[in-house]
Amino acid sequence: MLPRGLTAALIAAAAQRGLAYFGASLDARQSSEEPFSPPYYPAPNGGWVSTWAEAYEKAHSVVSNLTLAEKVNLTTGTGIFMGPCAGQTGSVPRLGIPSLCLHDSPLGVRNTDHNTAFPAGITVGATFDKSLMYERGVGLGEEARGKGVNVLLGPSVGPMGRKPRGGRNWEGFGFDPVLQGVGAAQTIKGMQSTGAIACIKHLIGNEQEMHRMSSVVTQGYSSNIDDRTLHEFYLWPFAEGVRAEVGSVMIAYNDVNKSACSQNSKLINGILKDELGFQGFVVTDWLAHLGGVSSALAGLDMDMPGDGPIPLLGNSYWGYELSRSILNGTVPVDRLNDMVTRILAAWFKMGQDQDYPLPNFSSNTEDERGLLYPGALFSPVGIVNQYVDVQADHDITARVIARDAITLLKNEGDLLPLRVNDSLKVFGTDAGPDPQGLNSCTDKGCNRGVLTMGWGSGTSKLPYLITPQEAIANITPTAEFYITDSFPSSIEANDEDIAIVFINSDSGENYITVDGNPGDRTASGLHAWHNGDGLVKAAAERFSQVVVVIHTVGPIILEEWVDLDPVKAVLVAHLPGQEAGYSLTDVLFGDYSPSGHLPYTIPREEANYPSSVGLLQQPFGQIQDYYTEGIYIDYRHFLKENITPRYPFGHGLSYTTFEFSEPTVSVVTPLDSAYPPSRSAKGSAPTYPTTIPPASEAAWPASFDRIWRYIYPYLDNPQADAAVANSTNKYAYPDGYTTEPKPPPRAGGAEGGNPALWDVAFSIQVTVTNTGKRPGRAVAQLYVELPESIGLDTPSRQLRQFEKTGILEAGASETLMLGITRKDVSVWDVMVQDWKTVVGGEGVKVYIGESVVDLKVECEVGGRCSIL
Ligand code: NOJ
Numbered sequence: 015m016l017p018r019g020l021t022a023a024l025i026a027a028a029a030q031r032g033l034a035y036f037g038a039s040l041d042a043r044q045s046s047e048e049p050f051s052p053p054y055y056p057a058p059n060g061g062w063v064s065t066w067a068e069a070y071e072k073a074h075s076v077v078s079n080l081t082l083a084e085k086v087n088l089t090t091g092t093g094i095f096m097g098p099c100a101g102q103t104g105s106v107p108r109l110g111i112p113s114l115c116l117h118d119s120p121l122g123v124r125n126t127d128h129n130t131a132f133p134a135g136i137t138v139g140a141t142f143d144k145s146l147m148y149e150r151g152v153g154l155g156e157e158a159r160g161k162g163v164n165v166l167l168g169p170s171v172g173p174m175g176r177k178p179r180g181g182r183n184w185e186g187f188g189f190d191p192v193l194q195g196v197g198a199a200q201t202i203k204g205m206q207s208t209g210a211i212a213c214i215k216h217l218i219g220n221e222q223e224m225h226r227m228s229s230v231v232t233q234g235y236s237s238n239i240d241d242r243t244l245h246e247f248y249l250w251p252f253a254e255g256v257r258a259e260v261g262s263v264m265i266a267y268n269d270v271n272k273s274a275c276s277q278n279s280k281l282i283n284g285i286l287k288d289e290l291g292f293q294g295f296v297v298t299d300w301l302a303h304l305g306g307v308s309s310a311l312a313g314l315d316m317d318m319p320g321d322g323p324i325p326l327l328g329n330s331y332w333g334y335e336l337s338r339s340i341l342n343g344t345v346p347v348d349r350l351n352d353m354v355t356r357i358l359a360a361w362f363k364m365g366q367d368q369d370y371p372l373p374n375f376s377s378n379t380e381d382e383r384g385l386l387y388p389g390a391l392f393s394p395v396g397i398v399n400q401y402v403d404v405q406a407d408h409d410i411t412a413r414v415i416a417r418d419a420i421t422l423l424k425n426e427g428d429l430l431p432l433r434v435n436d437s438l439k440v441f442g443t444d445a446g447p448d449p450q451g452l453n454s455c456t457d458k459g460c461n462r463g464v465l466t467m468g469w470g471s472g473t474s475k476l477p478y479l480i481t482p483q484e485a486i487a488n489i490t491p492t493a494e495f496y497i498t499d500s501f502p503s504s505i506e507a508n509d510e511d512i513a514i515v516f517i518n519s520d521s522g523e524n525y526i527t528v529d530g531n532p533g534d535r536t537a538s539g540l541h542a543w544h545n546g547d548g549l550v551k552a553a554a555e556r557f558s559q560v561v562v563v564i565h566t567v568g569p570i571i572l573e574e575w576v577d578l579d580p581v582k583a584v585l586v587a588h589l590p591g592q593e594a595g596y597s598l599t600d601v602l603f604g605d606y607s608p609s610g611h612l613p614y615t616i617p618r619e620e621a622n623y624p625s626s627v628g629l630l631q632q633p634f635g636q637i638q639d640y641y642t643e644g645i646y647i648d649y650r651h652f653l654k655e656n657i658t659p660r661y662p663f664g665h666g667l668s669y670t671t672f673e674f675s676e677p678t679v680s681v682v683t684p685l686d687s688a689y690p691p692s693r694s695a696k697g698s699a700p701t702y703p704t705t706i707p708p709a710s711e712a713a714w715p716a717s718f719d720r721i722w723r724y725i726y727p728y729l730d731n732p733q734a735d736a737a738v739a740n741s742t743n744k745y746a747y748p749d750g751y752t753t754e755p756k757p758p759p760r761a762g763g764a765e766g767g768n769p770a771l772w773d774v775a776f777s778i779q780v781t782v783t784n785t786g787k788r789p790g791r792a793v794a795q796l797y798v799e800l801p802e803s804i805g806l807d808t809p810s811r812q813l814r815q816f817e818k819t820g821i822l823e824a825g826a827s828e829t830l831m832l833g834i835t836r837k838d839v840s841v842w843d844v845m846v847q848d849w850k851t852v853v854g855g856e857g858v859k860v861y862i863g864e865s866v867v868d869l870k871v872e873c874e875v876g877g878r879c880s881i882l
Pocket of ligand 1 (some may be wrong): 100118167215299300471
């Protein structure tokens with residue numbers, strides 16, 4: 015494999031390290047020894063789960079007829095900029111299998127036209143609305159399909175918000191594993207119902223943007239995560255995604271416990287494929303591939319965009335090198351067969367063999383005609399953009415989500431909702447358009463005008479944008495607009511005047527730096543950009559009534575002005591996408607009550623967080639990022655340290671009020687053992703002959719027109735590679751490498767883990783009544799508190815369920831049912847390597863509230879409930 019020396023060195027570096035920090039060892043958790051990711055081989059084959067059986071059968075019959083080169087072609091990208099999408103695999107035209115298009119983003123089809131720019135993940139999380147999460151997934155899937163995207167690269171649940179300054183927290187659903195897990199599962203189900211393959215990302219520990227990537231000159235940071243924290247926090251949403259039958263998983267750039275995620279056998283083989291029973295395929299993040307044999311053995315199934323260490327040279331760690339490593343006997347044929355079977359099984363499972371469109375757009379140009387392979391030195395030209403309109407009526411879903419996410423933090427004297435004839439003066443560039451034009455910055459790498467999304471690959475172009483300025487002007491023609499971030503000194507205010515001040519805070523992906531922020535919020539910190547604090551303070555000096563509207567990627571510090579007397583109302587509108595304007599005026603003018611809730615805590619100061627969650631930088635050597643705070647992230651930390659934040663997780667006011675009544679708890683599936691019942695045995699999986707294929711299968715086809723720099727599976731002299739298969743000069747396999755299958759992990763058994771973990775143990779019923787004067791929607795947030803008898807320190811509240819009412823008219827009621835599973839009341843036992851609960855749920859307490867501190871109901875499971 016190329017370059018063999020480098021690959022071997024990387025394997026050795028990944029494999030030769032001290033103690034099993036990541037693995038089963040309990041000692042390791044308390045140990046100060048070096049982090050270590052233990053070897054886990056061989057890669058488990060897919061196909062043993064009944065709901066995938068038909069897809070695997072179809073895949074098996076195709077794979078049985080593929081040549082070596084055809085198989086390799088489906089595992090490897092054709093090279094960066096070698097097609098219309100962010101990445102594409104090779105194809106098998108002979109059998110009607112196209113080049114698969116893998117393309118961003120989690121909020122809309124990226125870098126194209128006539129698409130919907132949906133609200134970002136963090137906005138969807140703030141709705142606390144499962145059906146809206148699903149509907150957005152359907153819309154995303156329909157648009158991906160309409161554009162010919164086979165694999166849409168989302169949802170994102172890693173990062174998880176460990177670092178409040180982290181650049182890409184906004185792509186996910188919030189700083190809590192359950193909110194992320196529900197958001198991911200609903201999105202995946204919605205997306206995949208349309209035939210698009212979802213790709214949950216980035217597994218795992220990609221919590222800061224700076225120094226995430228390894229390359230020939232630098233090494234990405236190592237996220238050093240102990241086994242319990244990994245299971246109870248960071249892996250949780252991935253388990254939910256796998257349970258939702260996600261078709262693909264994207265591996266993160268960084269190392270975990272000093273082994274790069276793309277070749278971390280414990281992570282991919284052990285945790286994802288064996289314990290979580292993942293049946294789809296594992297793909298690298300872009301250019302995260304660091305070694306050929308190492309990654310193949312560690313369980314990687316697809317390399318994107320296909321390039322080796324230096325892109326655009328036509329070199330790859332896989333492609334022709336994977337063909338070679340099969341012929342020379344290094345990578346078992348069985349491993350390649352499993353890679354391709356997994357990829358095709360996902361393709362068949364989503365029905366992509368039936369009339370799935372080919373890509374009809376190019377993310378490389380807006381022109382109708384263009385280069386078919388822009389990365390090639392000489393490329394044929396053809397029609398690349400057909401401008402297919404895929405928006406349908408998705409603007410409705412986008413607007414409802416943006417509206418139902420709006421989170422009212424404060425509303426003194428019921429200043430909101432506004433009336434149409436109020437005297438309004440609107441301030442801040444965040445209310446207006448980008449003066450340089452819609453989509454004027456590539457991948458939203460600038461912060462001009464209303465902030466609709468962060469920046470980077472997690473974006474899409476705005477097909478149009480109704481700004482808050484336009485929406486307000488359309489409702490109340492008398493409003494005056496000062497679209498500037500410097501408060502105009504000439505402004506005079508009367509008592510009845512109301513100032514609406516728009517501010518924002520942005521962040522994004524590391525390949526773009528905006529205003530000194532290299533993805534992560536280094537320069538801005540958690541403060542508003544563009545003098546936002548100054549603008550609010552100046553408005554508060556002149557006006558006696560100030561409303562602040564915030565568009566933000568995550569927590570933002572409000573302390574300089576939030577307690578000023580004129581600041582009566584504060585709204586967080588998150589990242590609303592294309593429907594920024596009307597979703598806001600729907601709420602500002604009272605057509606709808608706000609019903610969003612904070613998907614993170616708003617602190618009083620950054621010092622409120624543990625120091626371990628700060629950004630890390632160092633000029634030389636690998637950054638070691640120790641997750642010493644464990645599962646005490648966001649509200650769990652604030653509660654543990656008894657720190658009162660400015661606004662707690664889950665907070666969000668309405669124009670009306672709600673009462674929670676008649677709570678009852680009932681046992682559904684008794685927890686009569688501490689550990690779940692034994693898993694069932696794995697079903698049978700497809701098998702193939704294990705003989706090395708003839709060398710001729712990897713030879714260049716006769717009279718083949720090569721595109722220079724394109725990545726192919728062919729070898730110039732395959733016979734020579736095949737000839738060394740029996741030589742004694744064997745490849746240096748990583749320590750612990752074996753082809754002997756491991757006993758199935760006891761925590762596994764189905765997609766996501768042992769299915770008994772999702773048995774509903776208890777069910778809580780509660781009635782919610784609108785006790786105010788206006789219609790509105792309430793969210794019941796269910797938190798659990800585990801008893802000391804569980805034997806481990808646990809957070810005093812952990813979100814485990816939520817439900818949202820429909821729009822309740824004044825006086826109306828709705829009864830909500832919230833189920834609590836075995837997993838919800840368990841901890842990860844690192845010694846036993848399984849989830850452990852307290853028998854009978856003895857001592858488990860459940861709270862239902864409107865935020866993590868605003869609790870309305872308390873229940874002893876197996877006992878009674880009371881109103882607080
Ligand atoms: C890198 C990003 O980390 C990932 O999220 C994205 O899907 C790929 N680039 C492809 O654009």
